[in-house]
Every structure is written in C-alpha cells, then in structure tokens.
Amino acid sequence: xxxxxxxxxxxxxxYKIFGPNASAHVxxxxxxxxxxxxxxxFGHVLGLKDINIEMPSGCVQVxxxxxxxxxxxxxxxxxxxxxxxxxxxxxxGVDVVKMNExxxxxxxxxxxxxxxxxxxxxxxxxxxxxxxxxxxxxGVERSKAVDVAMRWIERVGLKGFESKYPxxxxxxxxxxxxxxxxxxxxxxxxxxxEAYSALDPLIRTDMQSVLLDLQKEIRKTIVFITHDxxxxxxxxxxxxxxxxxxxxxxxxxxxIVLRPADDYVANFVKEVNRGxxxxxxxxxxxxxAGLSPTCMTIPAGxxxxxxxxxxxxxxxxxxxxVGPGGEPIGVVNLRQLAGAMVNSHGAVSQHDxxxxxxx
Amino acid sequence: MEWFYEFPSMNDDSLRxxxxxxxxGFRTFTRAYGDAIxxxxxxxxxxxxxxxxxxxxxxxxxxxxxxxxxxxxxxxxWKIVLGCLVTLLAIGYFDMWDDTMRTISMIFVCTIxxxxxxxxxxxxxxxxxxxxxxxxxxxxxxxxxxxxxxLIPVVMLLGIGKVPGLIAVVIYAIPPMIRLTDxxxxxxxxxxxxxxxxxxxxxxxxxxxxxxxLALPTxxxxxxxxxxxxxxxxxxxxxxxVQGLGQPVLKAIANQYFTLGIFNxxxxxxxxxxxxxxxxxxxxxxxxxxxxxxx
Numbered sequence: 001x002x003x004x005x006x007x008x009x010x011x012x013x014x015y016k017i018f019g020p021n022a023s024a025h026v027x028x029x030x031x032x033x034x035x036x037x038x039x040x041x042f043g044h045v046l047g048l049k050d051i052n053i054e055m056p057s058g059c060v061q062v063x064x065x066x067x068x069x070x071x072x073x074x075x076x077x078x079x080x081x082x083x084x085x086x087x088x089x090x091x092x093g094v095d096v097v098k099m100n101e102x103x104x105x106x107x108x109x110x111x112x113x114x115x116x117x118x119x120x121x122x123x124x125x126x127x128x129x130x131x132x133x134x135x136x137x138x139g140v141e142r143s144k145a146v147d148v149a150m151r152w153i154e155r156v157g158l159k160g161f162e163s164k165y166p167x168x169x170x171x172x173x174x175x176x177x178x179x180x181x182x183x184x185x186x187x188x189x190x191x192x193x194e195a196y197s198a199l200d201p202l203i204r205t206d207m208q209s210v211l212l213d214l215q216k217e218i219r220k221t222i223v224f225i226t227h228d229x230x231x232x233x234x235x236x237x238x239x240x241x242x243x244x245x246x247x248x249x250x251x252x253x254x255x256i257v258l259r260p261a262d263d264y265v266a267n268f269v270k271e272v273n274r275g276x277x278x279x280x281x282x283x284x285x286x287x288x289a290g291l292s293p294t295c296m297t298i299p300a301g302x303x304x305x306x307x308x309x310x311x312x313x314x315x316x317x318x319x320x321x322v323g324p325g326g327e328p329i330g331v332v333n334l335r336q337l338a339g340a341m342v343n344s345h346g347a348v349s350q351h352d353x354x355x356x357x358x359x
Numbered sequence: 360m361e362w363f364y365e366f367p368s369m370n371d372d373s374l375r376x377x378x379x380x381x382x383x384g385f386r387t388f389t390r391a392y393g394d395a396i397x398x399x400x401x402x403x404x405x406x407x408x409x410x411x412x413x414x415x416x417x418x419x420x421x422x423x424x425x426x427x428x429x430x431x432x433x434x435x436x437w438k439i440v441l442g443c444l445v446t447l448l449a450i451g452y453f454d455m456w457d458d459t460m461r462t463i464s465m466i467f468v469c470t471i472x473x474x475x476x477x478x479x480x481x482x483x484x485x486x487x488x489x490x491x492x493x494x495x496x497x498x499x500x501x502x503x504x505x506x507x508x509x510l511i512p513v514v515m516l517l518g519i520g521k522v523p524g525l526i527a528v529v530i531y532a533i534p535p536m537i538r539l540t541d542x543x544x545x546x547x548x549x550x551x552x553x554x555x556x557x558x559x560x561x562x563x564x565x566x567x568x569x570x571x572x573l574a575l576p577t578x579x580x581x582x583x584x585x586x587x588x589x590x591x592x593x594x595x596x597x598x599x600x601v602q603g604l605g606q607p608v609l610k611a612i613a614n615q616y617f618t619l620g621i622f623n624x625x626x627x628x629x630x631x632x633x634x635x636x637x638x639x640x641x642x643x644x645x646x647x648x649x650x651x652x653x654x
Contacts, residue, residue: 081553105561106559107559108558108559109559110559112557113558114557114558116550116553116554120548120550120551120553121551121554122551122572123551123573123648124573133568134558137558137561137564137568138559165648181558185558191557
C-alpha cells in the first residue's frame with residue numbers, strides 16, 4: 001500500500017542543542033565539547049549529537065534508549081515537531097529541515113503518521129471521529145473518510161466500538177484507536193513514539209503482534225521508539241541504541257545481542273532471553289563431507305529456542321541447517337545451542353562459528 | 360520642615376489647569392466625534408430594543424415555556440426546570456414581570472456582546488505572551504475601577520440610555536470571559552495539540568478541532584461569571600437610564616421603601632440563580648466525556 005518508490009529516511013549529521021543561542025555552539029560540540037561541559041559553561045543542553053541513521057523503505061527501525069537519551073527528540077525531528085540545530089533529515093529524498101510551513105504541513109498530512117505514548121486522542125470525539133482525524137485534516141470527503149476509518153477500526157479489532165469515547169476504553173483499546181488513526185492516513189512513514197510503553201506487559205505483547213501482522217501487508221517505513229530491549233529485538237529489522245544523545249550502536253537484533261558495542265549495551269543484553277533472538281547461524285559449524293543425509297534439518301534463520309524444540313522432539317545427534325534452496329549450510333548440536341543460550345557476551349562473537357566449534 | 364509633615368503636592372493652580380485641560384480636551388473630543396460614535400453603536404441599540412420588545416410583548420406563558428425549554432435543553436434536569444418555573448411564577452405574582460423581562464433582555468444582549476468580543480480577544484491572548492502582558496493590566500483596571508467612574512465618560516459620549524448602560528455593563532462583565540478563554544486554551548493538553556500538529560493541522564484546524572472544544576468547559580465557566588457580573592451591574596446601570604429591576608431598587612434607596620427594595624432585589628437573585636444553575640449544568644454536561652472511566 002505504501003508508495004512503491006519511497007526512498008526511506010536518511011538522517012545525516014543531525015545535532016540538536018537546547019538553549020537560547022544553540023546554533024553558536026554546534027561547532028564546539030562538533031569539535032568535541034562534551035554534554036556536561038556545554039551545560040556547565042554555556043547553560044545549553046545537548047539533545048542530539050551527530051546522528052546518522054539510514055532507514056530503508058519498508059523496514060521497522062527501532063530506536064532504543066533510556067529516558068533522557070534523546071530518542072523522543074530524535075523521532076520528532078523526522079516530522080519536524082522539533083527543529084534541528086544542524087543537519088539533514090531526508091524523507092523520500094526531500095530534506096524536511098528546509099521545508100517552509102506550508103510544505104511541512106502538506107508533508108505531515110501525506111507522508112507521515114504518528115502514534116503517541118499517551119495516546120493523545122481527542123477526548124470529545126468518538127472512536128470513529130478520532131480515527132478519521134488525519135483524513136479530515138487532509139480535506140477528504142466525509143463519506144470516504146468514514147469508509148477508510150471503519151476499515152482500519154475493524155482491522156485493529158475495535159469493530160463495534162466506533163461510537164465509544166476514548167474515556168470509555170481501556171489503555172490498550174485507546175492505543176488501537178491511535179494506531180487506526182495513524183494507519184488511516186496511509187502515509188509511507190509511521191512514527192511510533194513509545195507507543196506501547198504505557199500498556200501493561202500482556203497487552204503490549206499483543207499490540208506488538210498486531211503491528212508485526214499489519215506490517216506484513218502494509219510494508220511501511222516504521223520508526224519505533226522504545227526503552228524496552230525485548231520489544232526492540234522483537235520488532236526491529238534494524239536497531240539503533242541511543243545514549244546521552246549519541247548513537248552508540250546500530251545493527252540488527254543479532255548484532256546487538258551477539259556483539260554489543262560497549263559495556264552499556266552489554267548490560268542491557270544480559271537480561272535478554274537469548275534463545276528467542278539468536279539464530280542458529282551464529283553457532284553452527286560448517287557442514288562436513290560425510291554428513292548423514294538422513295539427519296534432521298532446520299531452516300536458516302531459526303532461533304535457538306525453536307531449534308532446541310525441534311531437537312527435543314527428535315533423536316540425538318547433529319542437525320543440519322539448510323538454506324532457502326534446501327542445501328545444507330551448517331550443522332548444530334544440542335551442546336552448541338545450549339552453550340549459546342547461557343553465554344553472556346564474549347564467547348560467541350563470530351558469525352563463522354569458530355568459537356562455537358571450540359565449545 | 361513643612362515638606363516633612365505635609366506631602367509636597369502640585370500647587371492648586373497647576374492642578375486645576377491640568378484637570379480643566381483634560382476635561383476640555385475630552386469635551387472637544389465628545390463634540391467632534393460623539394455623533395459618529397453614537398452612529399457606530401446604533402446597531403446595538405436596535406438589537407437591544409428588539410430583544411426588549413420580544414421579551415415584554417410576548418405573552419407571559421409563552422416566555423415561561425421558552426425559558427423552561429432552554430433550561431431543560433441545557434441541563435436535562437427536572438429539578439432545575441422546576442426551580443425556574445417556581446421562580447418565574449413568584450416574580451410574576453409579585454408584579455415584577457415586565458421589569459424582570461427588561462433585565463433579562465439586557466443581560467442577554469450583554470452576554471452575547473461579551474462572548475462576541477471576549478472570546479476572540481481571549482484566543483489572541485492565549486497565542487501571545489506579550490499580548491497577555493498588555494491586556495491583563497487593562498482587565499484589572501476594568502474590574503477594579505469603581506463603575507461610577509467610567510459611567511462619566513460613557514454618559515458624556517453617548518448620553519443617558521440603553522447603549523451607555525450596555526457598554527458600562529460589558530466593560531465590567533467581560534474580563535472573566537477574556538481571562539477564562541485565555542486560560543482554557545493555555546491549559547489544553549500539550550500531547551493532544553502535538554498530535555493535531557503531527558497530522559498536519561493548520562492553526563485554524565487546531566483551534567476549531569482541539570483548542571476550543573477542549574477549552575469549552577473553562578469558557579463556559581467564563582460565560583457563567585460574565586452573566587453573574589452583568590446582573591450585579593443592573594442597579595448601577597439603572598442610574599443612567601437602563602430600565603428593569605434596577606430602577607425600582609434605585610427608587611427604594613432614594614425613598615427608603617424597604618419592601619420595594621427587597622422584592623426587586625430578590626427578583627435579581629432569582630434570575631441570577633436560574634442563569635447560574637442552567638449554565639453550570641450545561642457546562643458539566645459538556646464535560647461528561649472527560650471523566651476517566653478506565654484507569
């Protein structure tokens with residue numbers, strides 16, 4: 001449904017300094033002035049420092065960080081709810097920073113939609129009228145807007161609640177309205193600012209499934225902000241970890257869990273259920289010539305947990321990992337899998353499995 | 360040491376000249392522009408006369424029904440409707456119907472005018488801190504300056520009658536309208552406003568879809584306050600020829616007619632209570648979607 005030629009989002013050398021004379025200090029920050037020094041000497045707060053992220057079209061880009069890391073500031077630069085101090089934000093090849101007010105308004109109407117942590121629904125409007133808000137702002141005819149809105153209300157599982165008011169719904173249901181409102185816009189970019197952080201854990205997992213399900217069909221470019229690593233690993237095709245306004249690591253879930261960039265990331269990763277994230281490629285050894293052709297196979301990309309489930313049901317022995325064409329690309333056994341699950345960072349650090357072999 | 364015991368004031372001659380000059384200046388201004396200003400306000404006069412004619416010439420059972428219907432429409436409460444009916448019947452029975460209708464028509468026009476002028480000023484004020492800093496002291500003056508004082512220039516400009524009375528009442532009653540509109544819009548949830556912004560709302564769309572609806576309960580409180588203050592002014596306005604319940608009160612003060620005073624005073628209280636309860640109940644009904652049902 002998203003524009004076929006959508007070119008994704010590119011953020012380049014983005015700086016944000018809060019304070020009355022922000023632009024005067026960019027050069028100093030570029031040359032290494034630290035956040036603490038900037039605050040102490042000039043009373044300015046460094047929000048974001050030299051952010052460079054490329055988000056390809058149709059992917060879920062997760063931006064993760066603790067509170068105060070600048071993640072909410074960062075997502076607001078994509079639709080310019082916050083103006084940057086320096087840098088470029090290219091959405092589909094157009095620099096958002098250079099847009100005038102009218103262009104920006106049109107850009108927000110057509111290219112982006114946003115879901116908010118605190119839902120931000122209009123309390124005096126019912127579910128239907130909240131959902132079609134974006135279309136109403138665009139000037140879409142009411143009857144057409146109602147059709148579209150009803151489709152999305154049904155799609156997020158709120159059929160029958162159209163005439164309820166936000167205060168009559170639970171948090172999870174309110175956020176479904178928020179999601180429907182954003183999707184009804186049919187914009188290629190979907191911005192989700194800690195969209196699920198205010199929900200309780202079960203509902204959060206539920207809403208994550210809703211999003212993953214939807215994404216299979218809508219293929220939007222989704223920017224998802226979260227402080228929860230499990231959520232980040234589950235949703236993100238790409239993950240960027242932010243601390244004190246700087247990106248400290250970028251990569252997919254495998255990169256983050258297997259090769260944390262520093263102790264800060266490693267600390268996060270420690271608490272993660274590795275079995276659900278790490279894939280068998282990370283621990284397999286290359287297939288040898290005399291491999292029994294009758295042994296069990298699992299496809300590449302299987303998580304360790306799923307692989308162990310297969311092994312637990314079958315006979316003892318090696319399991320072949322097969323590529324998309326069915327050709328064996330590696331071999332794993334129970335010991336390797338178990339080792340990968342309990343290992344904290346360091347031991348399994350290479351994709352080629354050389355360390356795993358040594359286990 | 361004389362300056363120590365007596366404040367060294369301007370000498371009498373210069374003071375007199377100063378006062379005379381200001382008075383003379385204003386008088387010249389009145390002579391030059393009085394007619395033009397009167398012409399400017401003449402639509403208001405027509406509006407006032409039409410409203411008063413409607414209220415006094417329509418048969419009383421019809422007026423009563425209209426008021427009760429409005430009370431029901433706004434409050435949806437039988438208790439309030441019944442209270443209105445009893446008050447109106449009592450007023451009529453004690454032969455104060457015509458004066459009451461004149462007062463109600465005056466209050467109605469004052470309220471419409473205050474809303475029409477006050478809400479736009481309140482909206483502008485909420486958008487600019489500088490304007491807020493400018494307007495606030497002016498509102499303070501309007502509320503604290505003894506109303507007799509600003510009756511003088513109004514009467515000099517427009518003479519005695521309905522329109523100067525209306526202006527005096529509006530000057531006194533409009534500040535809460537402006538202040539509460541400003542406050543209501545400033546208190547609108549920033550998150551909701553940000554969401555409207557993120558969906559590309561223009562500033563008119565933000566005002567119409569978000570700011571005004573969310574500020575409406577506060578604005579309603581402002582309207583309620585404006586009505587109450589306008590009612591408080593009817594006695595003073597009657598000194599410059601506004602007809603209604605104020606005139607008998609004035610007569611009672613001058614002649615020490617205790618009963619006449621208390622009856623008319625109670626009639627003012629009665630319609631004040633009607634206006635207050637009905638407008639408050641309406642304001643509360645507007646808020647019903649804001650109560651949190653789920654935590």
